Amino acid sequence: MTQNLDRLNALPLRDNLRGKSPYGAPQLDVAVALNTNENTHPVPADVHAAIVQEVTEAAWTLNRYPDREFTALREELARYLGHGLGSEHLWAANGSNEILQQLLQAFGGPGRSLLTFVPTYSMYPLLASGTDTAFIPGERAADFGLTPESAAEQVRRHGPDVVFLCSPNNPTGTALGQDVVTAVYEAGEEFSTVVVVDEAYAEFSHGGTPSALSLLEGRPRLVVSRTMSKAFALAGARLGYFAAAPEVADAVRLVRLPYHLSAVTQATALAALRHSASLLANVEDIKMQRDRIVDELKRMGLEPSESDSNFVFFGGMGDSRAVWEALLADGVLVRDVGIPGHLRVTAGTEEETSAFLESMERIASAR
Ligand code: PMP
Structure with a gap:
């Protein structure tokens, strides 16, 4: 990687691109991927x-x-x-x-x-x-x-x-x-x-x-x-x-x-x-899962923001990186958006959302 970086720097790259990192949300093979705000329901x-x-x-x-x-x-x-x-x-x-x-x-x-x-x-x-x-x-x-x-x-x-x-x-x-x-x-x-x-x-x-x-x-x-x-x-x-x-x-x-x-x-x-009616039918379910995440995280003593989207941003964790890693160890991938003490989770299907909430509950009660 360092060698690649040296070679990249040796190229006549535009100055305003030097030292920049590409977009890089992790694409990991996990059971529950809730990190890029996709609609996780399968195509009908x-x-x-x-x-x-x-x-x-x-x-x-x-x-x-x-x-x-x-x-x-x-x-x-x-x-x-x-x-x-x-x-x-x-x-x-x-x-x-x-x-x-x-x-x-x-x-x-x-x-x-x-x-x-x-x-x-x-x-x-x-x-x-x-x-x-x-x-x-x-x-x-x-x-x-x-x-x-x-x-x-x-x-x-x-x-x-x-x-x-x-x-x-x-x-x-x-x-x-x-x-x-x-x-x-x-x-x-x-x-x-x-x-x-x-x-x-x-x-x-x-x-x-x-x-x-x-x-x-x-x-x-x-x-x-x-x-x-x-x-x-x-x-x-x-x-x-x-x-x-x-x-x-x-x-x-x-x-x-x-x-x-x-x-x-x-x-x-x-x-x-x-076929938009068929595709958009899942939106109501996703909104329900999103509101469920907000309610449940509040109950666990965390600080979720109200959401108009298909994801929830939440704080109230001291070491959010440790929480991110503990969730990943349970097979749940969420997004560390680089704001200390905060993480972001996509509302998934009911099962995926339950997997996230159960893992989060274990992590929160162990703290
Ligand atoms: N705008 C916002 C706010 C987004 O979160 C995203 C995807 N994460 C996009 C635009 C781009 O999405 P796409 O290129 O898939 O339409």
Whole structure:
């Protein structure tokens, strides 16, 4: 490894990539993997059959490049989102990570900046360095909350070209009020700041938390990013998308690679969307498991945050690394997000959630 590092450093790597680590959530072979916020429910049989059929058809066309504009997929995504959106408002890419990267390629880049409010999704700084965009880690309150006043003041202070608002926030789990989104948008007016609301976990929100989709009308610099990796149980297919004014899609057309969405990806996503009711049926169960985790961890004397997502962020442990290791020894993999005294666990199936809670109970009572 050290030798590799020496060889890496000998390469003419861009300066802003030197010393950086790649994204590296462990992919370990464990019985209960609750560390990357996937939907751990298996793909339902009817969805599997529909995907196989659609991909089988698409396989006959693989000698040709796919539809560069993925027209059918954009129409289906618009139908799923509602809010009066049409296919011209939609854009898709290989996961919402690629969506965010394309937005930074178009609106960030050398001499430009990205403001986010930490702790937040760990890919944001990596996407910034990959696109040579200056990364500004904005602040949150001690309880990781963010008020409209604080967010707007930080936008005015830094004048960023792009803001990423993660709602519900990874890793803390809570959604932002619409007042934060509108305050950031208005404060960004004088800098023409592009405001991206990353709603990867939106489908898991409690009823009272409306999506920023309802704010798009009349806000040409607002973008709402979504993914099929979480609620749709389709992380392996790699399909993320955004909704925004049509000219935002035109902006990313300038940076996307031609035919970036393969025919197989388009066929898979289309089949899944046409069976969205079946896929989304598991969302209610996951929300129940999430609320169960919050209640049970409280009962054990730990400090879980309320969550609008499919995971729970919890504190109240002295040595969280030791707890992470003890859980792993029981075959339960959770996420150490690098915040001392805190861990993050994905809500799994009922059985997986029980395995986590039983292991956690043993660890907590032994302390
Ligand atoms: N945004 C957030 C907040 C996430 O947590 C994730 C996945 N962990 C993503 C975006 C990217 O997901 P994907 O590329 O699978 O759509």
